[in-house]
Amino acid sequence: MTIDCCSNIAFIPNDIWEAITIKVATDSIRSLCSLRMSCKAAHDAGEADIVHRSVSIPPPHATPWWWCLNPEAKRFFDRCMAAGNPELLFREALRELFIRRNENVGIQMLNSASRRGHAAAKYAMSMMLMLRTDYNVEKQKGLELYRELDAAGLLAGSNARCFSILTVSWPGEVQMPRLEEQHTVCASPTCSTRGHMPLLYDYRRRAAERNSVHAFGRAAHIPCIQCRADYDLQAFVNLP
Template sequence: MERFCNVSELPRDVWVAIAIKVATTSIEDLCRFRMTCCVARDVGDDDNVLRMVAIPPPHQLNWVWIRDPIRRRFFERCIEIGHPELLFRKALRELYIRRNHAVGWQMLQNAARNGLDAAKYALSMELLLRRDDRDAKKEGLELFRALEAGNLLPACYSSCFAVLTISWPDEVQMPAKGEEHTICDSTRCMTRGHMGLLYDYRRRAAERGSIHGVRGVNHIRCIRCRADYEVELQGEEMYRPTGPANLPHDVWTLIAGRTAAQSVRDLCSLRMSCTAACNAGDEDFVYRCVNIPIWDQRWWSVSPMHHPGRNFLARCRQSGHVEVLFRYTVSDLFLGGCRFAGMETMHVVAAQGHSAAQYIVAMMLMLRDDAESKNKGLQTFRWLEVAGALTKCKLVFRGVVQGTWRHLRRVPRLNEENQVCSSHACPTRGNMGAIYRHQRYGRGWDVNDGDGGAGHIPCVHCRADYELILFVHLFD
């Protein structure tokens, strides 16, 4: 009889392979794995497993891990056994922040020997900066050539930039590069000594938003000149201050958009923090991301005397905020006299995926007399019915309409003779009004679609007629 193997009876090599697979996903998964059983806890502390732990990027690393003593010991243990990524980060810190060159150089070499591409990149830059050591320059050029052949230079540069400028801003001290120091020593090279000028041209073009600022130096044939340009790029960009005020406007806009998606109060607090945040918070993209609670009537019943609130909603409408546009369009359709303009705007809002706007468009089209409009509205109604979004759409629309004055509403009229269902063979044609009255006055009316409404009727045209009756009575 076949005997099933117990998990604890697996060989240690299998356990180590499983732990390595888990560790390469995230630190949290490794911690959960170690809490499963005694064998997993023992294997999770193996050097081979800790050497393969996936370390998050510096901008995603939770600093609580570093402050906590237990988590700090975990990182120290990973560094002791030679984790390449952590060795690389600590090496850059020792080299360019603490100026402890001997310790940092040893750590950087260990990380490069373990196969980390970013460590090889930093090591090549350090070797290329040595003026008198020709062997070091040759070794650094070989590393640079290998990374360039694998198209790894942008990723390696980004890793170094993230470690030096995100983790410890305004503290980086890059090694000085002499003005006459060049890696290319050929007197016949046409581009020798011009990499500094090329870098200045690229940087100024990028600041102006020109397309010439994004081109590299791949068109230069001399690999030594390309290495000179990379050294120039690393030295200048890493040394540049990276405080919040020096962030690009696009980055500030993304930060403001993410903040606006949380709450309006957070957006106002961010805009009051500094001038850059105030300017970025006035972009249309930020106003389109504002999280306005749709169920809070206080937002939509702002007094005309409250100018800041009115101006804020008007600015959101101008930027194209979907929810604000929907509210204003409902007012134009059913409160004001701009029926044609309101319908056009409602089509625009519906095209952006707003389900309540799609519901209103479907109802208004099916209320028309021409068959083409009814068919278009029926298609939208059928899609909303399949998606199960009718109840939510009616609740949103009723919440908007119920917050207005009744004597100002322009209630759409329902022509009982002009029905969506035109089939004389349909047994339920013309009976939707009776079903509605029975549901409302007989057993209690509910907005819910599946609560004894017309969901049991097989004819989709009759269900559309029933939905039109519900839509008209939402104004009651």
């Protein structure tokens, strides 16, 4: 139900309403719903695809359980997915990659989400491209994406986002790819840390199992960006 008040809001252009609604949608679904109930102009602006594409989707652990049973909620999320919401594209891409094993479809969805600025999708995209051994161009593209995330300081958060989605949403169902020796990114014969990342990862993992302070730090202190990529490949394929 919407309420139209006697005010000047009727004279506000629709593109201004869309801009306001997009701003509110990036805060939360609840905020978007509250705005859309305020007046007919806000309700109509909320129907735009760009609003559904921009809406902030809560993480799995913060999503009310009844949303998956509510027909109206399901229609809303279907509309967001059809509009290209990057968070929903990212989650569906992970399903395609690691549950349904549809690599081509999953990569396309990851690419769409990463182009829309989704950092975790860009991280997963970089990992999947660096795991490709048959296309050197794609492997280099994956490394470039990884460099961009590293330069922006987004690596740790993106890794955690993948971990959260994979382990919380589908426990026991995820099938991660195997990491073989030919997947190694660093190929410099002069690199002093080349080939040491599996040992470092195992050391960090065992330290984490003991709740030791040595579990922290990952490979951020390693000067070679390619070796850091090798470390993150180890962490990525062992996410579940």
